[in-house]
Amino acid sequence: MNATPDSEAPVDAAFVRRWLAAATDAVERDAAHLTELDSPIGDADHGTNMRRGFLAARTAVEQEQPQTPGAVLVLVGRTLISTVGGASGPLYGTLMRRAGKELGEEQAVPADRLRDALRAGVDGVAQLGGAAPGDKTMLDALVPALEALSGALDGGEDLARALAAAAAAAREGAQATTPLRARKGRASYLGERSIGHQDPGATSSALLVAAFADTAREGA
Amino acid sequence: MSSPSLVGIVLVSHSAEAARAVAGLATGLTGAGTDVPVEPAGGGPDGGFGTSSELIVAAARAVDRGAGVAVLADLGSAVLTVKALLADEELPAGTRLVDAPFLEGAVAAVVTASTGADLDAVSAAAADAYTYRKT
Numbered sequence: 147m148n149a150t151p152d153s154e155a156p157v158d159a160a161f162v163r164r165w166l167a168a169a170t171d172a173v174e175r176d177a178a179h180l181t182e183l184d185s186p187i188g189d190a191d192h193g194t195n196m197r198r199g200f201l202a203a204r205t206a207v208e209q210e211q212p213q214t215p216g217a218v219l220v221l222v223g224r225t226l227i228s229t230v231g232g233a234s235g236p237l238y239g240t241l242m243r244r245a246g247k248e249l250g251e252e253q254a255v256p257a258d259r260l261r262d263a264l265r266a267g268v269d270g271v272a273q274l275g276g277a278a279p280g281d282k283t284m285l286d287a288l289v290p291a292l293e294a295l296s297g298a299l300d301g302g303e304d305l306a307r308a309l310a311a312a313a314a315a316a317r318e319g320a321q322a323t324t325p326l327r328a329r330k331g332r333a334s335y336l337g338e339r340s341i342g343h344q345d346p347g348a349t350s351s352a353l354l355v356a357a358f359a360d361t362a363r364e365g366a
Numbered sequence: 367m368s369s370p371s372l373v374g375i376v377l378v379s380h381s382a383e384a385a386r387a388v389a390g391l392a393t394g395l396t397g398a399g400t401d402v403p404v405e406p407a408g409g410g411p412d413g414g415f416g417t418s419s420e421l422i423v424a425a426a427r428a429v430d431r432g433a434g435v436a437v438l439a440d441l442g443s444a445v446l447t448v449k450a451l452l453a454d455e456e457l458p459a460g461t462r463l464v465d466a467p468f469l470e471g472a473v474a475a476v477v478t479a480s481t482g483a484d485l486d487a488v489s490a491a492a493a494d495a496y497t498y499r500k501t
Contacts, residue, residue, distance in 0.1 A: 189415070198411065227450050228419040231410030233443035235417070236450035243454065274449055331442055 156305050158254035161361060162218040166207060168357035170200040176353055183346040187333040191232055192346040199230035199238070214253055219246030219263075233275075233331060234347060237284065238354075240274050241267035257305040261295050268292055281329040282340065284347035291316035291355045306362040313352070313359035320348040373479040373488045374403040374429025376461075377472055378422055378439040378448060382409035388469050392476040402479045403429035417443040419451055426457045434460035434485030436475050438492060440468045460485065466492035 173180075173196045181193035203225040212218045223242030226235050245267035249255055255263075268288045277283045279290075294315035298308035321344060328340035331347075375392070379385035385408025393404055405425035410416020426435050435458060439445045448463045462485060464471065471492035478491035 191416070195416070224454070227447065227454070229411055231412065231414075231416035231418065231443070233446050235419075235443065236446040240450050240453070274446055274453075 153304075155254035155256050156362070156365065157215050157249075157257065157260045159213055159215050159218050161365060162215045162222075163207060164365065165358055165361040166200075166204055166218070166222060168360050169354050170204045172353045172357050173197055173200045173350070176350075180346050180350055183344055183349055187328065187336055187340050187343045188346055189232075189332060192234060192350065195230045195232040195234060196350055199226045199235060202226075202229040214249070214251055215255060215260075216246045216249030216251065216263075219243070219249065222246075234284075234350065237271050237275055237347075240270045241288075243267075244270035257299055257308065260305070261292070261299055261308075264295070265292055275330060277330045280326065282323050282326040282333065282345045282348070283328075283330050284345070284351040286323045286326070286345065287316040287319040287348040287351035287355065290319040291351070306359070306365075309355075309359040309362045313356040316352040316355035320344060320352040323348045370482055371431035371433035372402050372482060373433045373475075373485050374405070374426070374431060374435040375472065375475050375479060375488075376422065376425045376429060376435060376437045377404065377406050377408070377468070378417065378425075378437060378444045379406070379408040379468065380410075380415045380417065380440055380442075380444060382406070382413070384408055384440070388472050391469070392472040395473050396476050396480045400476070400480045402476050403431060404476055405429050417447045419447050419456075422448060422451060423456055426461050430458040430460070432460075434462065434488075436462055436464045436479070436485060436488050436492065438464050438466055438468055438471050438475065462489060464489045464492045467495050470495035470498060 177193035177197040184190050184192035203222040206225045212221050219242045223239040227239030245263040248263035248266040279285050291312040295308050295312040298311040323345035328334045333340045377385045377389050385406030389404045389406040405428050407421040407425040411418045439448050451457050474495045475488050475492040478488045
């Protein structure tokens with residue numbers, strides 16, 4: 147919080163660390179809700195798993211002190227894969243790792259580079275899980291968020307406004323999973339009975355995107 | 367080390383007991399004197415139901431004799447975690463996720479590996495377990 151963010155390249159290691167702190171707080175705050183959503187259609191562990199993973203990621207980043215935004219994301223991803231214990235670990239882990247690798251070694255990058263990195267990450271999630279929007283998964287929040295982010299940046303908005311648009315799209319996307327029938331994961335075995343419940347993965351995705359929006363707003 | 371090296375088998379389940387039991391069953395059905403390296407990697411980071419990447423990495427290293435490692439996984443996060451570890455190159459070279467039914471595939475894989483078959487043959491035998499109809 148000591149340096150003034152560079153308006154040309156606002157995404158540096160400190161930005162990603164602030165996002166991680168905000169995301170960890172949000173996951174802690176909403177862990178019980180995530181687990182509750184996971185009870186009727188999943189195995190009632192999403193909140194617990196996400197909480198364990200993000201606390202471990204925060205500790206890892208404090209200990210290893212990665213110095214570039216890419217390196218922070220890669221470390222978060224690697225930690226999530228090894229600590230979450232549910233499907234969200236490899237999925238979010240792949241998202242963060244791919245995004246981090248896409249950012250490369252640079253100290254700070256502009257908004258459109260963050261967008262491109264997140265797109266690479268979301269593509270990685272779709273590839274790993276074999277899911278598409280409409281399958282009642284985290285992609286139902288992530289894909290609209292990415293589209294909103296992209297549209298806002300293309301329309302000349304700054305990063306804070308673009309991420310706010312992404313957060314709204316992710317929240318709406320998560321809410322829109324309620325009437326869907328699950329086609330991936332354990333919930334898909336429930337068939338029709340998966341209808342009427344909001345997807346826990348899409349809900350946690352919306353939290354993570356909202357944490358990006360909070361981070362950009364506070365830094366602006 | 368005796369030659370030639372045998373393919374190693376890793377069994378990844380959401381349940382530590384299931385992984386251990388299937389490993390025991392597959393080894394038991396292979397017959398006495400088999401020295402196929404088989405390791406279970408079951409349960410999550412907290413010991414409950416789930417998937418632990420650390421257990422998977424340790425198991426793959428433990429069974430790697432240089433002839434490759436066939437990994438069989440049960441569901442969801444077990445499969446996704448193995449795929450993510452392979453993508454990150456965190457498993458020994460020559461490690462492969464085999465598309466096979468967990469229990470039947472494990473038996474087929476261990477029996478085939480015990481003959482000294484290579485990784486392709488072990489993988490094919492495990493995958494072929496899908497074709498065994500029960501009705």
